[in-house]
Amino acid sequence: MVDEEMLDEAMLEEQGAEHTAEQAAKQADQARPAAPVAGARRLREVLRQGGEAFPAALREADDGLLLSALDDGMPADRATRVVVELVRRASERGPELADAVCEKVLLARLYLDAGEPSGADDRLRVRNALMLYDGLVRPCAQRGGTPELLACVVPALWAARGGAGREVVRRIVDSRQPTGFGERAWKELFTSAAEECREHEAAAATAARRGARRWWLSRRLRRGEDGGRIDLQPGQLWVSVLLAVISVALVLIVVLAAR
Structure with a gap:
């Protein structure tokens, strides 16, 4: 028991x-x-704040964290180091991951709008955007990836305020390498540029018409104030005097001949 x-x-x-x-x-x-x-969280905080641990955080952070850090905004010089690390890893990515990173970069418009605008930072951001395009977007585009995104992003960069996006597009086009834009993106870019030219031409024509109308009205008002008197220039005055003298001489000749 x-x-x-x-x-x-x-x-x-x-x-x-x-x-x-x-x-x-x-x-x-x-x-x-x-x-x-x-x-x-620690890596994200270090990437955002910088400091001595920043180089180690760059090596340890995955692509998603690095892209998120660019999304959050940071000084352009620190963003350059993140961009360099992303481009350095390009050869280590498979096609699927490379396309995903390229898509994220394009959706962010090459991170040109990240951070507060300033003269020096704008130049660095243009350079960073070109590095991202050359290292991540162009190879993906040459494989035939993201044509729809390029057709949206390229015209948007061209039309963006501030001129940084337009500068990036110009440098991509001026490069000796293929742009990778694709036919659709080129068409959208041409349409955007042509529309901009039409708007400028219309604005210039409107300004010219307004200027001509103001000049005509000012002339009318000036003539009205002067009682309809016509102002003669010095050359015109001498011609008028000469014609008057000739007329008087002809009259005298006729009178004398009649006697």
Whole structure:
């Protein structure tokens, strides 16, 4: 009897131990994802703030974190280091991942709008955008990827305020390498540029008409104030005097001849 009671107690203790072990395992499983999340947060914070840990964070952060850091905005010189790291990894990516990174970069319009605008930073952002296009977008475009996105992004860059996007498009076109725009993007870019020219021509024609109308009205008003008097220039005055003298001479000749 005693042995059976001891056996039951042992079984209960074993079951309790197993239950405790299961709970501990569940808690451990729940705790495991916390480490990468904390690491990602730390890396994101370092990328945003810079400092001595910035180079190590660049190496440890994945592409998603680096792109998110550019999305959040940072000084252009620090963004340059992120861009260089993204381009450096281009050879390590497979086609699928490379296309995904290219798509993200295009959707962000090459990160030209990230950060506060300033003269020096604008020049760096143009350079960063060109590095992103040459290192990430152009290879993807040459494989035939993202033609729809390029057809939207290229005209948008051309029409963007500030001139930075237009400068990027100009430099891409001026490069000796194929642009990778594709026929559709070229058509959209030409349409955008032609529409802009039409708007400028229409504005210039309107300004010319308004200027001519103002000049005509001012002449009318000036003549009205002068009582209709015609102002003669010095050359015109001498011609008028000469014609008057000739007329008088002719009259005298006729009178004398009649006598």
